[in-house]
Amino acid sequence: MxxxxxxxxxxNVDKCYQVYESPARRLKQFIMPRIEQKLGKTPSVYHEDFWALKDVSFELPKGQTMGIVGRNGSGKSTLLQIIAGTLSPSSGSVNVNGRVAALLELGAGFNADFTGRENVYLNASLLGLSHEETEDKLDDILSFADIGHFIDSPVRAYSSGMLVRLAFAVQAQIDPEILIVDEALAVGDAKFQAKCFARLKKLKQDGTSILFVSHATEQIVTHCDRALLLDGGVVQAQGQPRDIVNRYLDILFGKKKTADSERDEINKQLEIAVAGEKQLAVRESVAKNASAEKLPLFSHLNGLYDKRPNYNPSEYRWGDRSAELVDFYLEQEGESYPSNISPKKEILFSFRVVFNNMIVRPIFGFAVKTKEGVTIYNTNSEWQSIDTLDAGMPGKDAVITVTLPVMLFEGDYFVSVGIASSSTEGEIIPHDRRYDSIHLAIGPVKTFTGLADLNARIKFETE
Structure with a gap:
């Protein structure tokens, strides 16, 4: 292109800040290097470099929406400010083609002493609109903001919700060529958010390019064409939103624990287990309605999970592997690993987990998502107060079964599963999470549209 x-x-954009321990060191940095240079000495450095961004590169095609995810402090806001032109990069190049409207910090660009109406004209002029152009769009802006008589009150009296309503109304109604949204919608209520996303969809259809930052991963997979993951100021990955969100969750929930902390956690759990009044033993829990002869036969060898039909080779897997999900079985109406799932009929999943370390009260998680990555259903054994294992011992294994009716519309869906436990501090420790690892192809449905069958009953009555 x-x-x-x-x-x-x-x-290759970098952004470096000079961090000083005290004002005195800042003053020394201003004076001493010049004196030392004149004396023929090597200039001293009185600051530390903090790299908010390091070698960041990406491209956004016109008319597309890119989501940016990352932990707090990962450099997202810094990157957006550089693109918007409110910050300059330390090095690298930024090429922006089009008029940019940006929702960055809450209330940014507003004069607190001006009324909302006056701030509309102020913001519009900063975005390059004439007074006449703003007049033409004023009714649409006020209607979208929907803050009533407060439009003629100083914005210092506005709530955060009113501020974001007015700010988004101005930015979105001027038909920008590029729109940047930095978590601004998080403070709006559900009704306003729905209106905002409808407007974003319309802007995209009209050719607006959108950069969208949110911690709400469902919004990223629903509204974005591509996504980018920032961590520590570095681009960790970019690609399809579903894949990037999985990588983001990996970072967010602590995949990278050190070996020492893992060993300490295992020792703590062992002390808890041994100190109990009775010996903890492994108990295999099977669904009450599944008979012994229905339990599928598994090989005790590792690695069969990815050899089964319905396996998705594009799964995203992570965890410390103190316990591993090594195999799965799928059955509907006596058919093993069906290529086409019949709607409104029960389906049986079975999973074999092998314990490599002692795991106290393991937690099994199960989720179903659309092919775009939108979560339809998510549960785990702890939420359901299921009678699971007291402990998983090294070298032992267990079978977990899940039975549920298929109430989904026809299409492709993916199952994510995981095994985890809680630390002594209450933190969830992921041992083996296999995101989007099982593919389900649901057959045709004629009784409803949407995502899920809510089993509505329609009744007519006559007098």
Whole structure:
């Protein structure tokens, strides 16, 4: 693609801040290096470099929406400010093709002493609109903001919700070529958020390019064409939203624990287990309605999970592997690993877990998502107060079964499963999480549309 086909091109962008321990060291940095240089000495450095961004590169084609995810402090806001032009990069190039409207910090660009109406004209002029153009759009802006008579009150009296309503109304109603939204919608209520996303959809259809930052992963997979993961100021990955969200959850929930902390946690759990009044033993829990002869036969060898039909080779797997999900079985109406799942009929899942370390009160998680990554159903054994194992011992294994009716609309869905436990501090420790590891193809349905069958009953009555 030529450069004219991109709304934004970021090439090897760095942003470095000089951090001083005290004002005195800042003053020394201003004076001493010059004196030392004149004396022929090596200039001293009185600050530390903090790299908010390091070698960031990506491209956003015109008309597309890119989601940016990352932990707090990962550099997301810094990157957006550089793109919006309110910060300059330390190095690298930023090429922005089009008029940019940005919702960055709450209330940014507003004069607290001006009324909402006056701030509309102020913001519009900063975005390049004339007074006449703003007049033409004023009714649409006020209608979208929907803050009533407060439009003629100083914005210092506004709540955070009113501020974001007015700010989004201005930015979104001027038909920008590039729109940047940095978590601004998080403070709006559900009704306003729905209106905002409808407007974003309309802008995208009209050719607006959108950069969207949110901690709500469902919003990223629903509204974005691509996604980018930042961590520590570095681009960790970019690609399909579902894949990037999985990587983000990996980072967010602590995959990278050190070996020492893992060993300490195991020792703590062992002390708890041994100190009990009775010996903890492994108990295999099977669903009450599944008879012994229905229990599928598994090989005790590792590695069969990815050899089974319905396995998705594009799964995302992570965890410390203190316990591993090594095999699974799928059955509906006596058919093993069905290629086409019949709707409104029960389906049986079975999973074999092998324990490599002692795990106290293991937690099994189960989720179903659309192919776009939207979670339809998510549960775990702890939420359901299921009678699971007291402890999983090294070298032992267990079988977990899940039975549920298929109440989904026709299409492709993915099952995510995981085994975890709680630390002594209450933190969830992921041992083996296999996101989107099982593919389900649901057959045609004629009684409803949407995602799930809510089993509605329609009744007519006559007098």
């Amino acid at each position: 030529s450069s004219n086909e991109y709304a934004i091109q970021i090439n």
